[in-house]
Amino acid sequence: MSSHHIVKEDQEPALIIAATDRIPSSLLNQLLEWNPIVITDGRNLEHVVQLGIKVDVLVTDEPADLSQDHVFVLPLTTSFLDIALTYLIKRGCRAANILSTDVDPNLLLRYAAKIQVVLLSNGRRTFVVKSGFTKWKPKGESVFLHSNQVIETKGLQQTGENEYITAHDGFYSIHFDQSHGLVGEQI
Incomplete structure (x- = not known):
């Protein structure tokens, strides 16, 4: 007997890639397993694409050379993470994982009432x-x-x-x- 899993859109935590440095590939593969919404910024776009990751949303203040189709571009008007989290909340996402090496963990507290966020940074998993x-x-x-x-x-x-x-x-x-x-x- 086999089991089939149906994953509804936005059911899995979105993945916000703020840095790819020192992120173990095994962890990245686990986070990408169910094809979450992937958001990154202009600074990390090239490396994310080189890793073979399909980007859904790009936050940037400069024109980008998009080698992928169907990438939604958001202007960088405040901080990258504030824009990404606000976008996900408006979209109705309930959870997001952030890959980064230099995020103030208190950012998670600011969004705790609206979205469940896990910060994966410097060998730690931080959550509210x-x-x-x-x-x-x-x-x-x-x-x-x-x-x-x-x-x-x-x-x-x-x-x-x-x-x-x-x-x-x-x-x-x-x-x-x-x-x-x-x-x-x-x-």
Whole structure:
């Protein structure tokens, strides 16, 4: 017996490529597996195309030599990521992955109420969670908290500034002094 999966448009997280440096090809292949909407900027377009990735949306302030058909071009009027996320929200997308090496993780908090965003940067996966977040992890796993607003953790041992490891196999929890905070994990 076989199973067939039907993927509706915009069901899979969109992929925003803000940088391709130091992004493992295995991770990139996983993110592209279900043919998400791909957005990049003029600075990264050439390398993205060289990787064989079909670009759906290009954000640029300069004329671009588009070797691909059917690329929607948005003008670069503010920051690339603000334009990309606003476009996805207006389109009705519920989630996006951002590949980058130099994004302020607090950008994720600004959009938390409108779209679920995961930042994949410098060997970490950073995402927004609600205060009271719990997750099961094995003992000794690294967890990074990108906020000075952490008021309580359980199941974590602090190893550095905003750096923790799980104390044991099982659940850890985090409470923030605001409704949301940022958690990072190694990828």
